[in-house]
Amino acid sequence: MLQEARVSESDLDRVRELLRTRYHPRDHEEAQELILGALQDVQQIIGWVPHEAAVIVGDHLGVTENRIYGLLTFYADFRIAPPGKHFMLLCHGSACYVGGSQRLIDEMQQRYGVHGDETTSDGELTLQIVNGCLGVCDLAPVIHLDHIYYGHLTSDSMNETISEAIRRGPTPGAHEAH
């Protein structure tokens, strides 16, 4: 899906403010150690890492844009496109697999047309499949939708949960703290 990625100047100001107040490397080694953390913080603030923000981080820490994108595309946590109005993690750890998470993944593909790190065509929902583990295995299979965990899911109960979230409308900061 092609969509014009926009970022507001005020979000970028928040990034600048973050770097100014919290990122003071004493040398270039420390600056490099801080890149990943800074990008995580940017994603917390904006929900994704826009090109403009990547450049600001690179300039502040003295590393190239190239280097930043090398990291953004290697590490699974980062998004370089804006997420949908709702954000959902679907855990696919071993315990969730044993509990039937593959059926949930298939359902997302069939019903919403999303697989892996994708956003539905109506821009409502971004799905991220967690290849590691959300660490709440006793709830398996489990999703984390707009900050709330829903466990012991079937395809039906997952669909209901998603429909309910979409009916409620966007949650402010739904993308944060992932």
Added chain:
Amino acid sequence: MDRHLAPTKLTDRAAFNVLAEEAAARFGAMATGSVWTVSVGISECSISKGALDTFEHLRMKLEDSGLRYQLRRVGCGGWCWAEPFVTVSGPGMPLILYGNVDAERAPDIVAAMQRGMPAFDLAVGTVGSEPYGDIRPTREHPFFARQRRVLFEDCGVIDPESIEDYIARGGYSSWAKALFEMTPDAVIDEMKIANVRGRGGAGFPAGIKWESARRARAQPKYVAVNSHEGEPNVYKDRRLIESNPHLVLEGTLLACYGIGSERGYNYIGGEHVLALKRFRQAVNQALEYGLIGDNILGTGVNVEIRTRAGGGAYICGEGSALMYSVMGERGQPRTKPPRSVEEGLWRRPTMLNNTETIATAPSIIRNGGEWYASMGNEKSTGTKLVTFQGPLKWLGVIEVEMGVSLRDLIFETSGGMQDGYSFKGVQTGGVSAGPLLEDQLDVPVDFDSLQPLDAMLGSGGFVVFDESVCAVDFARYLMAFNRYESCSKCTPCRLGNPALVEIVDRIRLGNGRPGDIELIERTSKHVIELSLCGLGQVAPMPLLGMMKAYPAEFRAHIEDGICACGVCPTSRRVTTAIAAGG
């Protein structure tokens, strides 16, 4: 709930001892005082079950209760199955653990307190050794009976966001002991006597590692703690950090002192948000008291602690990849030698320990290496954190002495299978080894006993699966994980793992060919022998393990196109076979 004593920087040991006595007195007063103490477990696992709502409801009810009370936060106690949990002690009443206290049930606790009674129907047990009425001690509960809590001793007991709570329970006394009574060599000697083996999976003796790091002549040198924990069924390290961050921090300080380093790193998976927050907070608190930083307690010893966040790549749990990630690079392993103890972070000697390994150091320094070595068995000493998942009754983080049998852990401690499920196997070693069958479960859980069975202790994550899980499909899942997480640096892993997934996929689809088993074995051999790092070298193991454990299932898929579990999208031949009673 934040007791904030304005922290003053401690400048000598006497000042630390005064603080420790005050903190212990205050903590002890909770159990004996005339006020009710109500503690709610707040960690990522309990938050997922609504613990914050429980806390809020308790707060509102307690405010209107007319009782004298203290409401506090504690960490995760490992009993996921009882979350959200609350512990309550009060006038004339021992500490009682209540389980599954959601927001709706929270008022029941307060109502019972007002009657001066326990909430009997929510009680899991009393925390001490004495029963209270019909409420038996938790230690008699099968989930707790076999446990020996060392690392998790204070988890669910102390407020993880309070350094004073940690100090009250003896925290940082090992650090003070090392600084004032022990040479670095003496610290290493205790680690060697304890014979702690690396909890990350390899099982290399930590004391030997510390010694070789001490011998590295280049300066500066560093300690790095691996709290990445990206495996698909392991969450013990993040629970430990969420519940007792200072324990991991104190262990890191002892390692720095032992090897002669002035800087320690803790690399925590970026998705472990609460663990990151609480560890960073712990570092700041320790800095305020002068327990880290420059000229610690007036000794002239300096240690700086840096917390670094990962980015969600499994490979960063591998030593050299972790170092690259800390340095702001893509986490791709390199060939060894040089080993990181010679050339690690910023090409300086770096000693890498797993979170759980480093967390053993404070109790070893406090109680002595011999005390530690007296637990467990001869070759695998001490305790191990293990997690069990799957359709079992009681899930959580379990701490047992090394050597308890897998059968006991599954059928006693974890309560056995849930109703309606029957045991088919248990996957061991995360994504790096094979499963074990019912008749193999008497094996002791330690470093050396599992290997001859092609299983592995790994980081202690075990996944029990039932008869509805197809071995071929499960093998495909585990292989697909390794394919996805391959860092793509070396060819055998980058191309071999997708090839293996492809072969398993055609078997799942009912298009398996004669010779596919041999093809898998041959391809696996390439990946195992030629891959650059430890992760590639074990990537095909779960597939080989599944083939060995369930050969008939693989044969049925390949030769007859039958998936007896009805999981695999095998071709129409299956439908016929099942219709025919296959």
